[in-house]
Amino acid sequence: MPHDVELIILLAVGFGLALLFGYIAARLRLPPLIGYLVAGILISPNTPGVVGDIHLANQLAELGVMFLMFGVGMHFSLNDLMQVKRIALPGAILQITVATLLGIGVSMMWGWSFGSALVFGLSLSCASTVVLLKALGDRGLLDSVNGKIAVGWLLVEDLVMVLVLVLLPATAVLLGGQALAGSAADENIWLTLGITLLKVTGFIAFMLIIGKRLVPWIMQVVARLGSRELFTLTVVAAAVSIAFGAYKVFGVSMALGAFFAGMVVKESDFSHRAEEETLPLREIFSILFFVSVGMLFDPRILLEEPLHVLAVVGIIMIGKTIAAMALVLFFRYPINTALTVGASLAQIGEFSFILATLGVSLQLLSLEGQNLILAGALISITLNTFLFSAIEPVQRWIRERSHLARLLERSGDPLAMLPDEVSQDYLRDQVVIIGHGEVGRRITKNLMAENIKVVIAEENREIVENLREKGIAAVSGVATEPGVLIQAHIQHARLLVISPMDIIDIHKIVDIATTLNPQIQVLICAESKEEAEVIRRDNIGEVYFAKEEMAKNMSNHILNQIEIAHHQPPSH
Numbered sequence: 277m278p279h280d281v282e283l284i285i286l287l288a289v290g291f292g293l294a295l296l297f298g299y300i301a302a303r304l305r306l307p308p309l310i311g312y313l314v315a316g317i318l319i320s321p322n323t324p325g326v327v328g329d330i331h332l333a334n335q336l337a338e339l340g341v342m343f344l345m346f347g348v349g350m351h352f353s354l355n356d357l358m359q360v361k362r363i364a365l366p367g368a369i370l371q372i373t374v375a376t377l378l379g380i381g382v383s384m385m386w387g388w389s390f391g392s393a394l395v396f397g398l399s400l401s402c403a404s405t406v407v408l409l410k411a412l413g414d415r416g417l418l419d420s421v422n423g424k425i426a427v428g429w430l431l432v433e434d435l436v437m438v439l440v441l442v443l444l445p446a447t448a449v450l451l452g453g454q455a456l457a458g459s460a461a462d463e464n465i466w467l468t469l470g471i472t473l474l475k476v477t478g479f480i481a482f483m484l485i486i487g488k489r490l491v492p493w494i495m496q497v498v499a500r501l502g503s504r505e506l507f508t509l510t511v512v513a514a515a516v517s518i519a520f521g522a523y524k525v526f527g528v529s530m531a532l533g534a535f536f537a538g539m540v541v542k543e544s545d546f547s548h549r550a551e552e553e554t555l556p557l558r559e560i561f562s563i564l565f566f567v568s569v570g571m572l573f574d575p576r577i578l579l580e581e582p583l584h585v586l587a588v589v590g591i592i593m594i595g596k597t598i599a600a601m602a603l604v605l606f607f608r609y610p611i612n613t614a615l616t617v618g619a620s621l622a623q624i625g626e627f628s629f630i631l632a633t634l635g636v637s638l639q640l641l642s643l644e645g646q647n648l649i650l651a652g653a654l655i656s657i658t659l660n661t662f663l664f665s666a667i668e669p670v671q672r673w674i675r676e677r678s679h680l681a682r683l684l685e686r687s688g689d690p691l692a693m694l695p696d697e698v699s700q701d702y703l704r705d706q707v708v709i710i711g712h713g714e715v716g717r718r719i720t721k722n723l724m725a726e727n728i729k730v731v732i733a734e735e736n737r738e739i740v741e742n743l744r745e746k747g748i749a750a751v752s753g754v755a756t757e758p759g760v761l762i763q764a765h766i767q768h769a770r771l772l773v774i775s776p777m778d779i780i781d782i783h784k785i786v787d788i789a790t791t792l793n794p795q796i797q798v799l800i801c802a803e804s805k806e807e808a809e810v811i812r813r814d815n816i817g818e819v820y821f822a823k824e825e826m827a828k829n830m831s832n833h834i835l836n837q838i839e840i841a842h843h844q845p846p847s848h
Contacts, residue, residue, distance in 0.1 A: 282329040286336075289319055290567045298563075307407050309566050309625075310658055313650075316570020323575065333568035337633070340565025342534040343558045344626055346515040348405060348434055349538020350551055360428035362738050367603045368432035371621065374599040375401035378591045383645070386584065391451030392645055395635035398440055399649045400591050402433045404625020406562070407657055411620065411664055416778070421735035422613045425604070426620035437627040441529050444634060446472035453640035472527075479526040483536045487518065491537075492544035499546055504553065511541060511550045512557060531630065569629045569650065577647040588652035593659065597622045608691070609737065610754060611674055612667070619663040623656040624649070691740050691752035693763055694731070698749045703765040706731050710755045710785060711775030712739050715801050715822075719773055720748070731764045756784040758792075767792045774817075776803040779810060786816045 297311030321327050357364060379397025384390070408430055409418070417423035446469045448454060491514050498510045515537045522533025541550050578585055597618040604614040632649045635641030694703075706729040709716050716732065723730050732750040734740050743750040753760035766772065772789050774782055782800060789796055798817030802808035808821040 283332055286319075286329055286332055290315060290333075290564065293318055294563050294567055306661055307410055307657055309406060310654065312563050312566035313570040313573070313654055316567040317573050317575060318570075319567075320571040320573065322573070330571055333564075333571050336561075336564045337568035338530065340561045340563075340568065341531055341626075341630055342515065342519045343561040344565060345438075345531045345534040346519075346538040346541075347558050347562070349535040350542050350547070351405070351409075352431060352434070352535075352539055352542070357428045357431050359736065360425045360738060362741075363425055363604065363607045363609065364428035364432050367600065367607070367617075368429045369436070370603055371429075371596060371599050372398075372401040372433060372436055375591060375596045378595045382587050382591065388642075388645070389452050391448075391453055391640045392635075392642060394451065395444070395631065395641045396645050396649070398437075399628040399631045399635070400588065400624060400652065401596070402437050402625075402627040402631075403430055403596075403621045403623055404627075404653075404657065405430055405434065407623050407625050407660060408620050411660065415664065417616065422616040424736070425609070425613060426617050429600075429617060429621065434627065437631065438532055438535055440631065441531055441634065442472065442476050443469070444631075444640075445529070445638060448638040448640060451640055453635075453638040475526045476528050476532070479522055479528050479532070480536070482526075483518075483540060487536065487540045488543055491518075491540045492546075495541070495544045495546050495550065499549075507546075507549070508553045508557075511554050514541060515554075565626070565629075569633075572633070572646065573650040573654075574643070574647050577644065577651055581644070581648070584648055585651045585655070588648050589655050592624055592652050592656045593622045593663070597663075607737070612671055612754070613735075615667045615671060619660070619667055622663050623660040624653045625657065628653055691737055691744075692759070694749055694751055694765075695744065702729055702749065703731070704768045705729065705770045706749075706765065706768070707771040707773060708733065708761070708764045708766055708769045708789075709773045709775070711777065712736075712743065712750075713775050716773075716775045724748075731769070733760050733764050756781050756788075758788050761785070761788050761792065766796065769793060769796055772796050772798045772817075774798070774800045776801045779807055782811065783814070783816065 293315035294312045297314045298308035299311070301308050301311035301314075316333075317323060319327060321330060376394070376397035379400045380390070380393040383393040383396045388396070408426060412418045412423045412426060418427070449468075494514070495507070495510055498506050515534055518537035518540075519530040519533035522528050522536070523530045541547060544550065600621050601614040601618040604617050605611070628649055632641060632646045636643065636646050707723060709720060709730055709732045712720065712732050712734045716734075720730055720732065730749065732740075732743060732748065733755045734743070734750060734752065735754055737752045740750045740752040751760060751763045753763070755761060766789050772786075774785060786798055786800075789798065800811055800817045800819050802811060802819050802821045805821055808819045811817070811819045
């Protein structure tokens, strides 16, 4: 019988319990990571029963952090962020500031030092990417304007947290903590900070100049061999070796290294394949990370400091939510957007755990602080599902009280009305296009090339602003609201084009449009074959389905080529 079986025990018991409690969480319509955290709590030294090796768990957690950050890097999309930058960038920074200040204020009232309070506040300010993407995906909101704003907001939060992870070790001594083992704690804090920033800049420059070309080239060379396992190994080796190299050569955190490894892999032509084939491995290490985080949690904090736990949950679920909603409404987005973004950010997750663990290792954060953060995460993630479920009822309640709706949605929004320079002559026989996504953009471009008048109704205010800068008539708002179609002068339009969207919303838009203009022709882009068939049965307009149209075009092209070949004289 082998004697060194601690790792096998940890993996066997950890995965077994993670599976059991992950399944229970999923059946209760909760994120499975709640189950993984509970599994970790059950095998931690703080609870009776089987005890896993905490030192081994910490090493596995490091690997988990690397693969989590690698995944964040692979999902990081500058294009997604640029689409919503005017709200996501200031919104996320202001919300992080508000949540951090609330955390600092409350913890300093408890008698904590400023350094501890800062790490604590920052840990409460960042939402979980895993929880957010799952919540939006389950509700089909990922590709909606509200979903894109929430994801863009979170991308900014992630970038800020990556910067915090880089700067915190360099400023630990100044904040009253200790430098990490093996790092030089320079007497001059500004010199240490300067050197750290120089190393980070050097690493980023290396990755953007050399890594961006080298990693995709290696992936291409390996892909030509046709070996699936070698390709997967290449991607994993890139993630781990870049993370370790960043730490060893440039002295920056392995988390930052893994994040940039994910970003350069995303630049490759094989990024989708890399993401698909490494997903099981990344998920396995993510599960280990959450199990190891659970092993650090001491449940006694819930009994010993219930008021402190309530304060933490209040900051996460009330303070952050109100701050986010207020900022979204300030930028003149509708109530639905404010509620969706507020619910999306009313939880904390993986970055909070990473930051708390780093804070403890730098002796900036006490174990009590770490336990409060973990308790806040467990409770907020569990309750987050119910917050999302409350969006529709709360929105209906606000809409029924028109004075409250008017107060929250500021009137006189210039983007909700067509500009004065759009003449009345232009607003006759125009084509009204709902949505300016990929389909809407192509239709608009083709129509304008033929000098056909168009008016676009779009939820995303930044897109409307960009369209107006190009001299294109556009209004901001949700087209299921009659006022938006009235502003687009639907009553004088000859044609209504609806981009792919929820079938219930399509019915609402068509009902409003045909009430205002019974003669209008309606063209609808369907997202799936099933949806196209439902719309055809309902007989509310002409339906186009992308794959169907592609098959028709390709068939016509093939028939034309055959026809041409038949009429050509035979070659000798």
